[in-house]
Amino acid sequence: MIRHTVSFSLKHPKGSPEEEEFLNATLILKDIPGVQHFERLIQTSKKNKYHYGLSMEFSDRKAYDHYNSHPIHTTFLQRYWIPWVADFLETDYEPFHQ
Amino acid sequence: MIRHTVSFSLKHPKGSPEEEEFLNATLILKDIPGVQHFERLIQTSKKNKYHYGLSMEFSDRKAYDHYNSHPIHTTFLQRYWIPWVADFLETDYEPFHQ
Numbered sequence: 303m304i305r306h307t308v309s310f311s312l313k314h315p316k317g318s319p320e321e322e323e324f325l326n327a328t329l330i331l332k333d334i335p336g337v338q339h340f341e342r343l344i345q346t347s348k349k350n351k352y353h354y355g356l357s358m359e360f361s362d363r364k365a366y367d368h369y370n371s372h373p374i375h376t377t378f379l380q381r382y383w384i385p386w387v388a389d390f391l392e393t394d395y396e397p398f399h400q
Numbered sequence: 401m402i403r404h405t406v407s408f409s410l411k412h413p414k415g416s417p418e419e420e421e422f423l424n425a426t427l428i429l430k431d432i433p434g435v436q437h438f439e440r441l442i443q444t445s446k447k448n449k450y451h452y453g454l455s456m457e458f459s460d461r462k463a464y465d466h467y468n469s470h471p472i473h474t475t476f477l478q479r480y481w482i483p484w485v486a487d488f489l490e491t492d493y494e495p496f497h498q
Contacts, residue, residue: 304444305441306445309491325496341493341495341496342495342496343403343493343494343495343496344493344494344495344496345491345492345493346402346492346493346494347404347490347491347492349489349490350489350490350491350492352491354496355491355493357493391447391448391489392445392447392448393407393443393445393448393450393453393491394443394444394445394448395439395441395442395443395444395453395455396441396442396444397439397440397441397442398423398439398440398441398442398452
């Protein structure tokens with residue numbers, strides 16, 4: 303399992319129509335085959351500068367690679383992510399097996 | 401629901417006895433009442449400088465506050481976290497409800 307998450311902030315302010323449009327637009331990523339447990343999140347720690355989060359899980363690296371190169375994903379990046387996101391940090395978690 | 405996560409790196413190298421001791425020591429945090437879905441994770445994104453992650457969930461802010469001030473947590477911070485962690489980033493996620 304790979305849990306792919308990204309913390310981010312938008313160029314548009316909280317409560318703006320663009321915030322709503324962006325967060326709604328992320329939902330299309332759920333349609334990419336292999337995406338599991340898709341979540342839209344609000345980042346609330348005061349020790350962290352980002353305002354939002356997305357989280358999804360893939361069963362393996364192949365499914366993750368398929369997501370990354372899928373046209374739905376690449377179109378979303380061009381239309382929304384690149385122009386509207388001010389800053390972000392990607393984090394990928396895999397289970398620790400001792 | 402609050403998902404409290406922390407990405408971190410250790411002062412000791414991967415594969416060292418201290419890495420094993422530290423990651424084992426984190427398991428005691430599961431014993432604090434209110435801690436749900438505790439996970440030890442490996443951070444694998446090359447776009448992120450941290451090596452490990454811990455994730456846990458609380459039903460509400462009261463349970464989170466209880467965890468933060470619990471003697472098991474504060475003892476872990478003094479014994480392991482503060483002396484052994486090189487760098488970290490805390491991220492708290494709450495569900496986005498539109």
